Amino acid sequence: MKLQQLIYLIAIADNNLSITKxxxxxxxxxxxxxxQLRLLESELETKIFxxxxxxxxxxxxxxxxxxxxxxKVLHEINHIKNIxxxxxxxxxxxxxxxxxxxxxxxxxxxxxxNFHKRYPQLTIDLQQGTSEQILSQLQKQEVDFAxxxxxxxxxxxxxxxxxxxxDRTVLFPQxxxxxxxxxITLEDLAKYPIVxxxxxxxxxxxxxxxxxxKVKLEPNIVFTARDADVIKTYVRNGFGIGIVASMAFSPKxxxxxxxxxxxxxxxxxxxxxAFNKNMFLKKYMKDFINDFAPHISKEQxxxxxxxxxxxxxxxxxxxxxxxxxxxxPMHQMWHI
Amino acid sequence: MKLQQLIYLIAIADNNLSITKxxxxxxxxxxxxxxQLRLLESELETKIFxxxxxxxxxxxxxxxxxxxxxxKVLHEINHIKNIxxxxxxxxxxxxxxxxxxxxxxxxxxxxxxNFHKRYPQLTIDLQQGTSEQILSQLQKQEVDFAxxxxxxxxxxxxxxxxxxxxDRTVLFPQxxxxxxxxxITLEDLAKYPIVxxxxxxxxxxxxxxxxxxKVKLEPNIVFTARDADVIKTYVRNGFGIGIVASMAFSPKxxxxxxxxxxxxxxxxxxxxxAFNKNMFLKKYMKDFINDFAPHISKEQxxxxxxxxxxxxxxxxxxxxxxxxxxxxPMHQMWHI
DNA sequence: TGGGCTTACGTGTTACGTAACGATC
DNA sequence: GATCGTTACGTAACACGTAAGCCCA
Numbered sequence: 001m002k003l004q005q006l007i008y009l010i011a012i013a014d015n016n017l018s019i020t021k022x023x024x025x026x027x028x029x030x031x032x033x034x035x036q037l038r039l040l041e042s043e044l045e046t047k048i049f050x051x052x053x054x055x056x057x058x059x060x061x062x063x064x065x066x067x068x069x070x071x072k073v074l075h076e077i078n079h080i081k082n083i084x085x086x087x088x089x090x091x092x093x094x095x096x097x098x099x100x101x102x103x104x105x106x107x108x109x110x111x112x113x114n115f116h117k118r119y120p121q122l123t124i125d126l127q128q129g130t131s132e133q134i135l136s137q138l139q140k141q142e143v144d145f146a147x148x149x150x151x152x153x154x155x156x157x158x159x160x161x162x163x164x165x166x167d168r169t170v171l172f173p174q175x176x177x178x179x180x181x182x183x184i185t186l187e188d189l190a191k192y193p194i195v196x197x198x199x200x201x202x203x204x205x206x207x208x209x210x211x212x213x214k215v216k217l218e219p220n221i222v223f224t225a226r227d228a229d230v231i232k233t234y235v236r237n238g239f240g241i242g243i244v245a246s247m248a249f250s251p252k253x254x255x256x257x258x259x260x261x262x263x264x265x266x267x268x269x270x271x272x273x274a275f276n277k278n279m280f281l282k283k284y285m286k287d288f289i290n291d292f293a294p295h296i297s298k299e300q301x302x303x304x305x306x307x308x309x310x311x312x313x314x315x316x317x318x319x320x321x322x323x324x325x326x327x328x329p330m331h332q333m334w335h336i
Numbered sequence: 337m338k339l340q341q342l343i344y345l346i347a348i349a350d351n352n353l354s355i356t357k358x359x360x361x362x363x364x365x366x367x368x369x370x371x372q373l374r375l376l377e378s379e380l381e382t383k384i385f386x387x388x389x390x391x392x393x394x395x396x397x398x399x400x401x402x403x404x405x406x407x408k409v410l411h412e413i414n415h416i417k418n419i420x421x422x423x424x425x426x427x428x429x430x431x432x433x434x435x436x437x438x439x440x441x442x443x444x445x446x447x448x449x450n451f452h453k454r455y456p457q458l459t460i461d462l463q464q465g466t467s468e469q470i471l472s473q474l475q476k477q478e479v480d481f482a483x484x485x486x487x488x489x490x491x492x493x494x495x496x497x498x499x500x501x502x503d504r505t506v507l508f509p510q511x512x513x514x515x516x517x518x519x520i521t522l523e524d525l526a527k528y529p530i531v532x533x534x535x536x537x538x539x540x541x542x543x544x545x546x547x548x549x550k551v552k553l554e555p556n557i558v559f560t561a562r563d564a565d566v567i568k569t570y571v572r573n574g575f576g577i578g579i580v581a582s583m584a585f586s587p588k589x590x591x592x593x594x595x596x597x598x599x600x601x602x603x604x605x606x607x608x609x610a611f612n613k614n615m616f617l618k619k620y621m622k623d624f625i626n627d628f629a630p631h632i633s634k635e636q637x638x639x640x641x642x643x644x645x646x647x648x649x650x651x652x653x654x655x656x657x658x659x660x661x662x663x664x665p666m667h668q669m670w671h672i
Numbered sequence: 673t674g675g676g677c678t679t680a681c682g683t684g685t686t687a688c689g690t691a692a693c694g695a696t697c
Numbered sequence: 698g699a700t701c702g703t704t705a706c707g708t709a710a711c712a713c714g715t716a717a718g719c720c721c722a
Contacts, residue, residue, distance in 0.1 A: 001339065001413060001416070001417070002338070002339065002712095003337065003338065003339050004712085018676080019676075019677065020675080020676060020677080028713075028714085029713060029714050029715080030676080030677075030678095031677080031678070031679080031680095031713080031714080031715085031716095032712070032713050032714070034676095034677060034678065034679095035678085035679095035712085035713085036712080036713095038678090041616075044416070044417065044419075044420040045420055045421075045424050045616045045617075046419075046420040046423065046424070046616055047614060047615070047616060051614055051677095052721090053677090053720065053721065054676070054677045054678070054719085054720070054721085055676070055677075055720095055721080056676095056677090062419055062420060062423050065419050066416050066419060066420070069412050069415055069416045069419070070412075070416065072408075072412050073409050073412045073413060073416075076405050076408050076409045076412070077337060077409060079405055080337070080380070080402050080405045080406065080409075081337070081380065083380075083382075083398055083401050083402060083405070084380040084381055084382040084398060084402070085381075087382060087398050088381050088382070157389070278383060278387055279383065280377075280381045280382055280383055338687095340687085354701080355701075355702065356700080356701060356702080364688075364689085365688060365689050365690080366701080366702075366703095367688080367689080367690085367691095367702085367703070367704080367705095368687070368688050368689070370701095370702060370703065370704095371687085371688085371703085371704095372687080372688095374703090388696090389695065389696065389702090390694085390695065390696080390701075390702045390703070391695090391696075391697095391701070391702075392702090
């Protein structure tokens with residue numbers, strides 16, 4: 001017995017016992033329904049309908065009973081479908097995101113402003129941590145989304161969507177010798193002690209160190225902090241020059257500091273959003289992704305979600321090689 | 337959504353969330369269940385089970401709801417299946433059979449003796465009539481079964497099962513000149529007036545007349561009756577010689593008559609059982625067929641029932657040509 | 673003769689089994 | 698390293714659409 005057969009059965013019963021009309025209503029062929037009805041009757045070893053020749057002219061006693069039960073079945077089936085749709089479209093609950101201080105402080109507020117207006121019932125739980133901690137929370141399914149930067153390896157069960165790019169900015173006090181230079185090189189930076197983000201554990205390779213090493217230089221990192229504002233404080237106090245995400249530096253607010261973009265001497269960083277492959281995206285989650293990474297079309301998102309084995313490999317490779325990133329938008333500056 | 341998927345779902349839920357065990361219980365492959373579960377979850381856009389890596393370790397909130405609904409669905413489905421099975425296995429009700437006097441009187445009593453013991457609750461409604469009347473009742477679905485003999489054409493919507501064969505017997509009073517003969521020929525019979533069954537209307541050709549005509553003789557049929565006992569009475573009263581079904585003549589009970597089998601000079605007759613193609617056989621009907629025509633195996637019966645177009649043609653042809661009849665058993669003599 | 677159901681047939685889809693792979697304890 | 702789930706792939710079954718056939722009003 002197939003659900004489709006029950007759908008056909010009810011359609012016939014609801015259309016004056018006309019197979020032709022039932023077929024029209026269901027946008028399918030009349031012989032198809034005819035055949036499935038006969039298969040159903042044959043499986044049940046019962047004539048559900050009374051026939052006059054080939055024409056259906058009535059419902060048998062058993063047929064009534066069967067039709068009633070079939071209605072119940074379809075009703076339950078629809079309910080099952082609705083359960084998940086409603087859940088997927090729910091606008092309340094808890095939406096948890098693990099992210100880094102920089103993203104939480106400088107990239108997310110603008111996004112959440114819109115998002116919260118759309119979903120006022122939704123409690124947003126923003127968890128801060130290192131990339132390691134974020135990854136761990138994601139793997140334990142303690143959070144729905146993770147947002148971070150860096151080349152950390154996430155594993156096969158996690159979907160990783162590149163969202164935007166950003167450059168670093170070198171910060172130093174107004175009276176620092178670097179302020180006299182038109183153009184700053186890696187050699188210049190290597191001369192001074194550096195305060196920046198920590199290279200975040202064994203799973204991640206530091207693209208900053210890499211860039212220095214490539215030209216046979218060794219950066220003198222004297223202090224690291226996860227919080228861009230902490231880094232700025234240490235720079236102000238003369239510990240060294242700071243290297244932070246460009247969006248964490250605002251010439252207007254940080255008037256006592258000078259900032260030089262490193263876009264010509266250091267590689268760009270990519271901020272990505274990740275979640276467990278085996279989690280279904282509720283509507284608000286999709287909306288959030290759209291707010292946070294508007295360049296990702298529905299089709300692209302769907303490709304990330306339903307990637308089969310081969311395309312998954314391709315995607316992983318292209319992400320690995322940052323092939324996608326060339327087309328990624330730069331982060332738009334925005335301050336509260 | 338497929339019913340099969342719901343069955344798999346429940347099996348997983350009922351087997352400690354083990355896909356492997358569910359597969360064993362259902363005698364199917366483990367990858368098959370795994371895949372269908374993922375298809376179901378994907379269609380519903382919901383994770384029914386909570387996973388630890390690939391292992392299922394729990395049921396999600398929505399999953400509980402879905403599983404409960406799925407149980408209801410399968411329960412209703414089983415009920416639908418039971419409805420018809422119960423009906424098919426019902427042992428009470430009305431079982432109507434239209435037949436001829438000869439069958440009712442001489443062939444059926446033995447069968448009904450057993451059958452009635454098995455189905456004491458079943459009211460058997462035996463209707464007597466001419467072949468024409470029997471056919472008409474069958475076509476109007478006034479009776480479940482028809483049992484008769486003769487070459488009557490039944491039409492495409494009726495299933496006709498050959499049951500057994502019988503010969504005719506020539507009857508005459510003890511002092512009749514035929515009693516002096518060792519062997520009786522058609523020529524001998526043609527010399528005397530004959531009392532026999534009527535040739536039953538335009539739809540049927542009389543095999544008796546045919547046999548005479550083939551050797552350029554014309555039988556002198558002076559009297560016809562549907563009832564073998566009536567025929568015997570007329571024979572006793574000198575209206576002529578009788579030709580009746582062999583099973584209607586009992587040397588012990590009809591001591592005043594002599595009977596000669598015509599098996600060498602007249603063709604055998606076949607008694608068949610017929611019913612509408614669009615009627616499903618209840619269990620007691622199948623049992624009746626088995627009692628009445630024990631040589632028909634379940635497989636053969638099923639072939640008669642589910643014959644497709646080609647085999648239907650073949651069957652019709654083989655019945656038409658009496659190809660089957662060579663293997664049909666002769667009627668076993670039996671008197672009350 | 674037209675409307676309605678069935679039969680016939682080709683085709684694209686899919687369920688499922690086997691085998692290989694992968695992860696997890 | 699054993700157990701359990703997933704991926705891959707071939708095959709057989711099946712649903713469904715088109716077209717033709719059949720029957721009844």
